[in-house]
Amino acid sequence: MAQKPSIPKGTRDFSPIEVAKRSYIINTIKFQFVKFGFQPIETPSFENSDTLMGKYGEEGDRLIFKILNSGDFLAKADKDAYKNEDSLKLTSSISEKALRYDLTVPFARYVVQHQNELEFPFKRYQIQPVWRADRPQKGRFREFFQCDADVVGSDSLWQEVEFVQLYDTVFTALQLEGVTIKINNRKILSGFAEVIGEQDKLIDFTVALDKLDKIGEQGVKDEMLQKGISEEALKKIQPIFGMKGTFNDKIAILHTILETSEIGKKGIEELQFIQKAISEMPLKTAVLDLDVTLARGLNYYTGAIFEVAAPNTVKMGSIGGGGRYDDLTGIFGLKNMSGVGISFGLDRIYLVLEELDLFPTTVSAATKVLVINFGEDEAMYGLKAVQKLREAGIAAELYPDAAKMKKQMNHANKRNIPFVILAGAEEIKAEVYGLKNMVSGNQEKLSLEDLIDTLK
RNA sequence: GUGGUUGUAGCUCAGCUGGUUAGAGUGCCUGAUUGUGGUUCAGGAGGUCGCCGGUUCGAACCCGGUCUUCCACCCCA
Numbered sequence: 025m026a027q028k029p030s031i032p033k034g035t036r037d038f039s040p041i042e043v044a045k046r047s048y049i050i051n052t053i054k055f056q057f058v059k060f061g062f063q064p065i066e067t068p069s070f071e072n073s074d075t076l077m078g079k080y081g082e083e084g085d086r087l088i089f090k091i092l093n094s095g096d097f098l099a100k101a102d103k104d105a106y107k108n109e110d111s112l113k114l115t116s117s118i119s120e121k122a123l124r125y126d127l128t129v130p131f132a133r134y135v136v137q138h139q140n141e142l143e144f145p146f147k148r149y150q151i152q153p154v155w156r157a158d159r160p161q162k163g164r165f166r167e168f169f170q171c172d173a174d175v176v177g178s179d180s181l182w183q184e185v186e187f188v189q190l191y192d193t194v195f196t197a198l199q200l201e202g203v204t205i206k207i208n209n210r211k212i213l214s215g216f217a218e219v220i221g222e223q224d225k226l227i228d229f230t231v232a233l234d235k236l237d238k239i240g241e242q243g244v245k246d247e248m249l250q251k252g253i254s255e256e257a258l259k260k261i262q263p264i265f266g267m268k269g270t271f272n273d274k275i276a277i278l279h280t281i282l283e284t285s286e287i288g289k290k291g292i293e294e295l296q297f298i299q300k301a302i303s304e305m306p307l308k309t310a311v312l313d314l315d316v317t318l319a320r321g322l323n324y325y326t327g328a329i330f331e332v333a334a335p336n337t338v339k340m341g342s343i344g345g346g347g348r349y350d351d352l353t354g355i356f357g358l359k360n361m362s363g364v365g366i367s368f369g370l371d372r373i374y375l376v377l378e379e380l381d382l383f384p385t386t387v388s389a390a391t392k393v394l395v396i397n398f399g400e401d402e403a404m405y406g407l408k409a410v411q412k413l414r415e416a417g418i419a420a421e422l423y424p425d426a427a428k429m430k431k432q433m434n435h436a437n438k439r440n441i442p443f444v445i446l447a448g449a450e451e452i453k454a455e456v457y458g459l460k461n462m463v464s465g466n467q468e469k470l471s472l473e474d475l476i477d478t479l480k
Numbered sequence: 481g482u483g484g485u486u487g488u489a490g491c492u493c494a495g496c497u498g499g500u501u502a503g504a505g506u507g508c509c510u511g512a513u514u515g516u517g518g519u520u521c522a523g524g525a526g527g528u529c530g531c532c533g534g535u536u537c538g539a540a541c542c543c544g545g546u547c548u549u550c551c552a553c554c555c556c557a
Contacts (some may be wrong), residue, residue, distance in 0.1 A: 030530095033548065082557055088482070126557090154557085159481080161551070170557065318557080332557095342557065369557030398515070433517030448515060462517070
C-alpha cells in the first residue's frame with residue numbers, strides 16, 4: 025500500500041470499546057425517552073435541499089453538506105450562474121439533495137407529511153447522526169449524533185416542565201452530577217427589544233447579549249453600539265448586566281425592566297410557571313438556572329429556550345439544547361402546530377463522561393469466558409461447554425488455534441475476559457472443567473452444571 | 481468562511497544554528513518457561529520523518545502548496 029488510507033476531516037472511526045461506551049449512553053437516554061412516553065422515528069440521512077435550505081439562517085445554509093447530482097450534472101447546470109461565479113445559484117442547479125443538518129427540521133417535515141396518520145399531541149424521539157460542514161474543534165465534528173425528544177400539538181407549559189425533568193433524569197442516570205439546565209424565553213428577549221424600541225434589531229441584540237460570559241459587559245455594549253443600538257437604549261437595559269442571585273431574584277429584576285412590555289411580562293409568567301413546578305418537584309442532580317443572555321436557535325424558537333452546560337470542571341460547549349417553536353411546521357404548510365423539544369449531544373456527553381471517568385466498568389466487558397485450546401480432542405470437549413454456556417446466556421468462546429498457552433492467556437488478558445476454562449485430558453476423563461478467574465488467579469474444577477451456575 | 485497551530489516506529493514523544501547509518505519509553509514477535517497469563521531478563525522486527533514541489537554539495541529541520549490535528553473567531557451538539 026503506497027499511501028495510508030484516511031477518513032474525511034471531522035469524522036471518526038469507533039473501536040469496540042468506544043462503541044460499547046456510546047451504546048451505554050444511547051441506551052440510557054433511550055430508556056428514559058421511552059419512560060417519558062416518547063416513540064421512536066427515523067428519517068433519511070439526506071433530504072431534498074428545499075427542505076433544509078433557509079431553515080437555519082444564512083450561516084446554517086453554508087454549513088449544510090450538499091450532494092452533487094448524479095449523472096451528467098453539468099448538462100443541467102445554470103450556465104449563467106457559472107459564468108458569473110455565483111456559487112449559490114450554481115449550487116441549486118447541480119445539487120438537489122443535502123445531508124441532514126439536525127433532527128428538528130426533518131421532524132417538522134415528517135409531521136406535515138404524515139399529519140393524517142399521527143395522533144396529537146405526538147411525542148417522538150430520534151437518535152441519528154447529523155452532518156455539518158463546520159471546521160472541527162474539540163467536541164465539534166462534521167458527523168455527530170443528536171438524541172432528540174420533541175412534542176408537537178400542545179401549547180401546554182407542562183411539556184417544558186417535563187423536559188426539564190427529562191434532562192435531570194437522564195444526566196442523573198448517567199451519574200453526571202452538577203449539570204446546569206439554563207433556561208430563557210424568547211418573549212423575554214423580545215421584551216428587551218421592545219422596551220428599548222429596537223424590535224427590528226432583535227437578532228443583533230440577542231446575538232451580542234449571548235456573548236456576555238465570553239467578552240464581558242463592555243464587549244457586549246461595544247458590539248451593540250456597533251450594530252446601531254443607541255446609548256440611551258443600553259441605559260434602559262443596564263440591570264440585565266447585574267443580574268445575580270436566585271431564580272426568583274432574577275425574575276424580580278426582570279419585572280422592573282419589562283413592566284411596560286406585554287410580551288415581556290408573558291415571558292416572565294411562563295418562566296415562573298416552570299420554576300414553580302420544578303420547585304415543587306425538586307430536580308435530583310441538575311440545577312435549573314435562569315440565564316437571560318441565552319439566545320440559541322432564534323430562527324425558530326418562540327418561547328422557552330434551553331441549553332445544558334456540563335459541570336464547570338469540564339471545558340466543553342453545551343451538551344444539550346432545545347426550546348419551544350410555535351410554528352415550526354408552518355414553513356411546510358401546517359399552521360398552528362406548536363412544538364417543543366430538547367436535544368442531547370451524544371458525542372460531547374461522551375467526552376465529558378470520559379474526562380470525569382464516569383463510565384461504569386461493566387461497559388467494557390463483552391466475552392465472559394474463553395476456553396483454552398489444547399488440541400483437537402480438548403477443543404471439541406471445550407466447544408461443547410461453550411455451546412451450553414451460550415444457551416444459558418453467557419458470552420463464551422473457544423480460542424480457535426492450539427497456540428501456546430501463554431499466547432492464549434495473554435489474549436484473554438488483553439480482551440479483559442474475566443474467566444478462562446482449562447480442560448485437558450485429565451479433566452475430560454473426570455468430566456470436569458478447570459475454571460480460572462483471571463483477576464484473582466484462583467482456579468477450581470467444576471462440573472458443567474456448576475460451571476454454568478458459577479458464570480451466570 | 482477568516483487567522484493561528486500540529487504532523488517523526490502500532491501508541492506517547494526526543495531529535496542541537498540544516499551535516500554521514502533518525503532515537504527513547506511503551507506495545508509487538510521470539511526465547512528463558514512444549515498445561516497456567518499479568519512481573520522479570522535476553523534477543524528481534526518495525527519509520528518513503530503527513531503528502532507534493534522548491535532552495536542547498538547536503539533537508540526530519542529552511543521556503544511554497546496541500547491534507548490532517550488542535551485553538552480563536554463565526555456559528556453550534
